[in-house]
Amino acid sequence: xxxxxxxxxxxxxxxxxxxxxxSQLLSVLHSLWQSLQDFLTPYSYFDVPEFIGSxxxxxxxxxxxxxxxxxxxLLSSHAHPPPRLTLTLSRSTSDPSxxxxxxxxxxxxxxxxxxxxxxxxWTHHADTLQDSLEERRSFSLRLPKRHATxxxxxxxxxxxxxxxxxERSSRTRRLYTNSQRGGGAWMSVPFRHPSTFExxxxxxxxxxxxxxxxxxxxxxxxxxxRTGRPWKRGYLLHGPPGTGKSSxxxxxANHLRYDVYDLELTRVGSNLDxxxxxxxTTNRSLIVxxxxxxxxxxxxNRHGRTFGNNTKNRAKRQVPSFNDDSDVEECSGRxxxxxxxxxxxxFTDGLWSCCGEERIIVFTTNYADGIDPALLRAGRMDVHxxxxxxNAHAARELVxxxxxxxxxxxxxSMESCIVGGAKMTPAEIGEVLLRNREEPNTAxxxxxxxxxxxxxxxxxxxxxxxxxxxxxxxxxxxxxxxxGRAGWEGKVRFLGRLRxxxxxxxxxxxx
Numbered sequence: 472x473x474x475x476x477x478x479x480x481x482x483x484x485x486x487x488x489x490x491x492x493x494s495q496l497l498s499v500l501h502s503l504w505q506s507l508q509d510f511l512t513p514y515s516y517f518d519v520p521e522f523i524g525s526x527x528x529x530x531x532x533x534x535x536x537x538x539x540x541x542x543x544x545l546l547s548s549h550a551h552p553p554p555r556l557t558l559t560l561s562r563s564t565s566d567p568s569x570x571x572x573x574x575x576x577x578x579x580x581x582x583x584x585x586x587x588x589x590x591x592x593w594t595h596h597a598d599t600l601q602d603s604l605e606e607r608r609s610f611s612l613r614l615p616k617r618h619a620t621x622x623x624x625x626x627x628x629x630x631x632x633x634x635x636x637x638e639r640s641s642r643t644r645r646l647y648t649n650s651q652r653g654g655g656a657w658m659s660v661p662f663r664h665p666s667t668f669e670x671x672x673x674x675x676x677x678x679x680x681x682x683x684x685x686x687x688x689x690x691x692x693x694x695x696x697r698t699g700r701p702w703k704r705g706y707l708l709h710g711p712p713g714t715g716k717s718s719x720x721x722x723x724a725n726h727l728r729y730d731v732y733d734l735e736l737t738r739v740g741s742n743l744d745x746x747x748x749x750x751x752t753t754n755r756s757l758i759v760x761x762x763x764x765x766x767x768x769x770x771x772n773r774h775g776r777t778f779g780n781n782t783k784n785r786a787k788r789q790v791p792s793f794n795d796d797s798d799v800e801e802c803s804g805r806x807x808x809x810x811x812x813x814x815x816x817x818f819t820d821g822l823w824s825c826c827g828e829e830r831i832i833v834f835t836t837n838y839a840d841g842i843d844p845a846l847l848r849a850g851r852m853d854v855h856x857x858x859x860x861x862n863a864h865a866a867r868e869l870v871x872x873x874x875x876x877x878x879x880x881x882x883x884s885m886e887s888c889i890v891g892g893a894k895m896t897p898a899e900i901g902e903v904l905l906r907n908r909e910e911p912n913t914a915x916x917x918x919x920x921x922x923x924x925x926x927x928x929x930x931x932x933x934x935x936x937x938x939x940x941x942x943x944x945x946x947x948x949x950x951x952x953x954x955g956r957a958g959w960e961g962k963v964r965f966l967g968r969l970r971x972x973x974x975x976x977x978x979x980x981x982x
Contacts, residue, residue, distance in 0.1 A: 536634035664721035672865035709839040710858035713898030736766040742814030873904035874911035888922035
């Protein structure tokens with residue numbers, strides 16, 4: 472009883488001192504008391520706020536990493552969880568069948584962790600601001616003071632790496648597209664495309680090269696920092712329609728677990744809007760511009776040439792050859808109201824393209840020769856991947872996947888037709904097999920009949936991997952595309968010459 476009386480007397484004295492002593496002196500006394508506590512305690516404490524700075528605008532990535540780490544690595548498998556947890560059930564998940572609630576550490580509760588034989592304690596704090604409903608949340612870490620200098624960097628690296636892997640495997644991925652023309656905002660839906668590298672009918676060597684390249688890129692943080700290169704990579708996918716360019720993009724996104732930004736250039740009003748869209752993209756994303764040769768007229772007007780925006784003018788023009796070092800960009804003075812080649816070059820490889828990490832830019836086109844060489848050089852489009860008609864291996868894969876036929880005499884006939892020059896895209900083969908998927912033999916027979924109709928002495932057209940700046944490994948593919956366009960342009964020139972001769976003859980006759 473006497474002890475309680477003394478405690479009440481001490482508390483009363485402290486209350487009187489708080490009312491009598493100046494606030495500056497009280498602040499000094501509080502700081503001295505805290506310093507004494509810090510000196511005597513065997514632990515070091517580190518606070519991790521939810522936001523950086525007092526404005527509460529910029530999120531703290533470390534706070535997010537800690538939240539993921541404690542939720543997935545500790546709370547889900549901890550033998551003795553804390554007595555109080557917070558349960559939540561989100562309605563925004565992309566998987567409708569997902570009904571399990573998520574749990575997290577409640578405010579002002581602690582959780583133990585161990586690392587390299589040391590015990591660490593995490594505490595979650597949530598303080599309500601005065602005269603406001605807003606909460607300031609933070610985590611505090613307690614670890615042994617003697618080992619804090621050596622233990623903290625290694626532990627935070629371990630924590631961020633674990634959280635990064637968990638975020639990749641569990642986060643909801645989105646498919647974005649830009650909004651109406653003149654706007655600088657993205658709209659999104661959940662990304663659920665089923666395409667994977669297991670379902671793609673690709674040449675095995677091309678598939679293995681592409682997978683190795685994507686894995687090296689995703690794991691290349693240290694390499695890109697060491698070499699001073701922006702952490703981004705460009706892919707050009709080109710080939711006839713129906714060869715699987717869009718499916719390959721979806722497979723790349725599913726393999727890396729990246730978001731996809733489908734950029735529609737015709738909706739972008741100016742270079743400024745294009746830059747604003749770039750700044751809103753997240754890390755770990757694929758930025759896709761499909762059919763870039765049809766989106767806008769993007770051939771540089773470097774020699775006073777004027778090109779129209781329609782297909783006829785594109786067919787009539789002759790694209791000159793440019794050196795890789797002569798990326799002379801257009802003057803933007805008269806092009807402020809539209810997207811220009813200069814703006815797109817800065818988008819893919821300018822200073823603003825470095826405002827983010829781990830981004831992949833993908834261009835697709837049916838005719839790679841119709842794109843300005845400045846867009847295709849190394850550093851912008853690093854890898855050129857030619858997707859051609861199905862070869863024998865890809866056709867066998869499709870037959871096995873669609874109708875389950877592995878061995879059949881008709882398969883040998885199918886391969887003979889393809890080797891003999893018959894050409895069908897994966898989309899065309901898939902459609903033939905899809906029509907007869909309930910009758911495998913009928914499906915293969917119909918496919919063989921269709922291939923026999925298409926058999927010819929045309930040149931080989933298969934998938935090919937090309938490093939930017941190097942000669943194509945399938946040189947005949949590019950030559951064939953140029954040959955077809957050169958023959959078409961020759962016919963146009965011949966008709967023009969014939970017309971001029973007709974006019975001259977009519978003039979001489981006085982008609």
